[in-house]
Amino acid sequence: MVRDITIGQYYPAKSVVHRLDPRVKLVSTLLYLISLFLFRSISGYLVATVFLVTVIRISRVPFSFIVRGLKPVVLLLMITVLFNLFLTRSGDVLFHAWIITITEGGLVTAVYMAVRLIYLIIGSSLMTFTTTPNELTDGIEALLHPLNKIRVPVHEVAMMMSIALRFIPILLEETDKIMKAQIARGADFESGNIIQRAKSMIPILVPLFVSAFRRANDLAMAMEARCYRGGEGRTKMKPLHYKHRDYTAYAIVIIYVIAVFAIGRYLPLHIWIF
Amino acid sequence: MSIKLEHLNYVYSQGTAYEKKALNDICIEIPHGEFVGIIGHTGSGKSTLIQHLNGLIRATSGELYYNGENIYREGYSMRGLRNEVGLVFQYPEHQLFEIDVMTDVCFGPKNQGLTAEQCKERALEALRLVGLKEKYYNVSPFELSGGQKRRAAIAGVLAMRPKVLVLDEPTAGLDPKGRDDILDQIAYLHRESDITVILVSHSMEDVAKYADRLIVMNRGAVMYNDEPKRVFEHYQELEKVGLAAPQVTYIMHDLAGRGIPVRTDVTTVAEAADEILRAVGS
Numbered sequence: 001m002v003r004d005i006t007i008g009q010y011y012p013a014k015s016v017v018h019r020l021d022p023r024v025k026l027v028s029t030l031l032y033l034i035s036l037f038l039f040r041s042i043s044g045y046l047v048a049t050v051f052l053v054t055v056i057r058i059s060r061v062p063f064s065f066i067v068r069g070l071k072p073v074v075l076l077l078m079i080t081v082l083f084n085l086f087l088t089r090s091g092d093v094l095f096h097a098w099i100i101t102i103t104e105g106g107l108v109t110a111v112y113m114a115v116r117l118i119y120l121i122i123g124s125s126l127m128t129f130t131t132t133p134n135e136l137t138d139g140i141e142a143l144l145h146p147l148n149k150i151r152v153p154v155h156e157v158a159m160m161m162s163i164a165l166r167f168i169p170i171l172l173e174e175t176d177k178i179m180k181a182q183i184a185r186g187a188d189f190e191s192g193n194i195i196q197r198a199k200s201m202i203p204i205l206v207p208l209f210v211s212a213f214r215r216a217n218d219l220a221m222a223m224e225a226r227c228y229r230g231g232e233g234r235t236k237m238k239p240l241h242y243k244h245r246d247y248t249a250y251a252i253v254i255i256y257v258i259a260v261f262a263i264g265r266y267l268p269l270h271i272w273i274f
Numbered sequence: 275m276s277i278k279l280e281h282l283n284y285v286y287s288q289g290t291a292y293e294k295k296a297l298n299d300i301c302i303e304i305p306h307g308e309f310v311g312i313i314g315h316t317g318s319g320k321s322t323l324i325q326h327l328n329g330l331i332r333a334t335s336g337e338l339y340y341n342g343e344n345i346y347r348e349g350y351s352m353r354g355l356r357n358e359v360g361l362v363f364q365y366p367e368h369q370l371f372e373i374d375v376m377t378d379v380c381f382g383p384k385n386q387g388l389t390a391e392q393c394k395e396r397a398l399e400a401l402r403l404v405g406l407k408e409k410y411y412n413v414s415p416f417e418l419s420g421g422q423k424r425r426a427a428i429a430g431v432l433a434m435r436p437k438v439l440v441l442d443e444p445t446a447g448l449d450p451k452g453r454d455d456i457l458d459q460i461a462y463l464h465r466e467s468d469i470t471v472i473l474v475s476h477s478m479e480d481v482a483k484y485a486d487r488l489i490v491m492n493r494g495a496v497m498y499n500d501e502p503k504r505v506f507e508h509y510q511e512l513e514k515v516g517l518a519a520p521q522v523t524y525i526m527h528d529l530a531g532r533g534i535p536v537r538t539d540v541t542t543v544a545e546a547a548d549e550i551l552r553a554v555g556s
Contacts (some may be wrong), residue, residue, distance in 0.1 A: 171514075180330045181369040184361040185430060186353070186385025195424065206371035210416065 009069075009084035011129040018130045019060035021246045023138030028253040029127045035257045036116050036123075039264020045115060047260045052119060052126075061129045069125045070118065077117055084110040142240050155231025163219070171212060178207045277304045277327060277359075277438065277470075282336035284322055286495075294321045300336070304472065306437075309464050311481030311502070312474045313487070314491030320474045321364065323500065328352075328359040357386055360436025364391055364443045367423035371413035375406070375426045376547040384436040393433075400433035401426070406457060421452040427455040429457070432463070438470040439463070456541050457484060478520045482506070482541040487513065490517070503539035522546040529553075 012018075017025075018111060056066065090105030128136070141158035148154050179189070182203045189200050275556055279395045284297040304310055305500070314320045324376045325331040328337060329352040338345050344467065345355055363369065368524045372378035379397040380390075388396070401411060404425040410418060415426055441460065445453040457473075461484050475481050481488060488505045490498040492515045498505045506512075509519035509527070521537050526538045526546060 177363065178369055180325065181361075181363045181366065182381075183330060183362070184328060184356055185369075185379075185382040186356060186434065188385065201371075203371050207369055210371075211368055242516075 009128065010132050012063045013130075015058060015060040015130070016245060017126075019245070020130075020249055021240055021242055022131050022135040023142055023240060024242075024246045024249045025127050025131055026136075026139045026143060028249065029124055031253055031257055032123045032146050033120055035260050036119055037088025038257075038261045039214070040112065044260055045112075047263050048119060048257070051256050051260070053198060054121060056122075056126065059126060059130050061126065063227040066122055066125065066129070069129075070121060071118075073121055077114060079210065080117060081110045081114045084113050134162055137162035138236070138238075138240060153231070155234070159202065159231075167212075170215070172207065174211055175204065175208055178204050178211075276306050276339075276341065279303070279326070280337045280339070280389075281544065282323075282326065282333045282338060282344060284319075284331065285334045286322075287521070288334065291298055291554040296494050297326075297333075300496055302445060302489060304470060306470055307468060307486055309471045310460070310473070311470060311485030311488045313476060313478065313481055313488060315476065315518060318465045318491040319494040320491050321352060321442055322494075324361065324442055324474055327438070328356045328361050330361070344410060348456070357434060359438040359440065360431040360434050360439040362428050362439070362444055366427035366431070366444075367415075367420065369422060369430075370427055373414060374412045375401070375415050375418070376411045378426065379429045379433050382430055386434060396433045397429070403432055403463060404429045405455060421448055422512060424448065424452070424456070436469065438472065440472040440474070442474045443476070444473070445475070445477075453469045453480070460484070475489040478506075478518060484522045495546065502541045506541060507539065 032051075038044070053269060055065065086100060086107050087102055088106035088109045089101070091108075092104045093101060094104055094107060095102040131139070137158045139156055140161065144152070144154045144158075183189075187200065187203055189197070189204075192200065205231075278301050279300050282297055282300040283295075286292070286294040286296050300323065312323065324332060326333055331375060332346065340355060340359070343350065345352070365439060370378050372381060376394070376397055380393040381401055383393040383396045384390075406422060406425045408431065408533050410422060410426070415423060423446070428441075431439070439460070444456055444460070448456065460471060460473070462467065464484075472483060474484065485502055488498065488500065489496060490504050490505060490512070497511075497515065498508060506519040506523045509523050512519055520541060522543055522545075523538070524541060526536050526540055526549070529550070530538050531537050534550075534553055537548050540549050
């Protein structure tokens with residue numbers, strides 16, 4: 001039932017992208033996201049598309065799986081597109097009726113915004129598809145390590161993140177179980193108006209919270225029993241080490257960013273809007 | 275009130291990287307009034323199987339008939355089915371949520387559309403059946419001990435007066451006394467009120483004592499489906515799949531192996547004692 005949510009989920013496969021150091025993937029994703037805002041021309045989009053498609057192919061994550069991750073954000077996407085379409089006033093008027101005016105500039109911006117958002121989501125979900133939550137928090141911890149100097153508790157934040165991530169599937173499973181148990185007792189979650197539906201969630205939410213607290217309590221106990229006392233002086237079983245492929249990946253991403261910037265800006269194949 | 279499964283298959287997360295075949299060509303029939311034990315190793319498909327019985331999981335392929343009616347037929351009332359087939363999940367105490375025990379037990383009957391009076395009547399009956407003391411009826415379920423919570427949760431299903439009662443490891447995590455109490459009460463209920471009981475467990479001792487018939491599951495398939503003593507004859511095969519026959523089975527086989535003329539197909543300690551006395555006395 002609830003297990004169909006793919007966004008932020010790990011997709012196990014054997015690929016170079018999966019094996020990359022999580023720091024590389026974090027930095028590259030960030031660079032990719034920034035690069036999407038460095039150009040406003042078709043040639044720039046072409047380069048970004050080629051890069052994204054290539055990385056998806058290399059990662060061996062099926063395209064259908066990625067598309068499924070887009071479903072939850074369709075509404076957000078629609079709103080953005082519609083606002084841009086109707087509220088941007090620049091260039092020739094393409095369509096006009098009553099209070100609705102669509103201009104050439106509006107159409108172009110709407111399409112660009114939609115593509116940009118989709119690429120943003122695909123780009124960042126590709127990172128979570130190819131990186132386990134543990135690797136991800138390790139990477140974040142390593143990248144944020146310098147902040148320790150200004151007394152940011154980086155290790156604690158990373159530990160909380162990894163615990164939170166670890167608990168998502170557990171709580172989903174728990175929800176599934178409790179839902180089934182209450183359905184077996186005749187509970188009905190689908191019919192009725194909003195208030196009735198909200199009320200019908202109580203038989204799920206109460207046990208879910210109780211179980212979340214119980215699990216948190218047990219986990220804290222288990223950690224303390226094994227003498228966990230925060231990050232100071234703590235070593236890792238699998239410390240992160242850059243390998244050759246990681247440097248290559250960095251190089252490729254930097255070349256991509258420069259290319260997309262240069263091509264997007266200086267190649268004549270472009271449409272300037274403003 | 276028979277239940278009949280025909281070539282039932284179930285695949286988890288079909289079409290994804292996590293695809294896993296959980297049930298493989300299950301064909302069983304459970305006649306009305308029987309006490310059936312389902313035994314299997316962790317991950318053998320027991321829990322998946324029983325969730326099919328009240329339509330919580332829909333089979334990937336195959337048919338399931340309840341009273342001769344195909345429950346996968348268009349327009350079949352799953353609600354109606356769930357009113358008749360009560361399912362007590364593993365650790366049912368995790369589903370308690372109401373402010374007091376009484377209200378929680380009333381949740382099922384209330385969903386069946388009964389009046390407050392009727393709900394209360396059924397709740398009282400169910401609570402008495404599971405042997406929960408009256409002083410706990412108006413206490414928050416979260417203040418009860420583990421064993422008492424378990425009883426309250428089982429009462430929550432019994433109050434719906436199911437015609438088929440399915441219990442998924444109702445004694446997991448209980449002490450021996452709590453275990454015997456609950457199983458005895460289930461057996462009592464089965465004797466007194468003409469219902470079908472399906473008990474899932476991985477303790478052979480528990481099941482051997484009560485069940486008329488045993489279904490042994492292994493890797494999503496039915497391995498044995500027979501009377502307990504017939505099943506325990508295969509105690510060596512059972513061991514290979516991580517299960518074991520009751521300890522008396524081993525004792526009797528050992529005794530027989532040492533030349534004492536005892537029957538080896540006894541299943542409970544009491545039967546074994548009688549049999550040994552008979553063999554020694556003669």
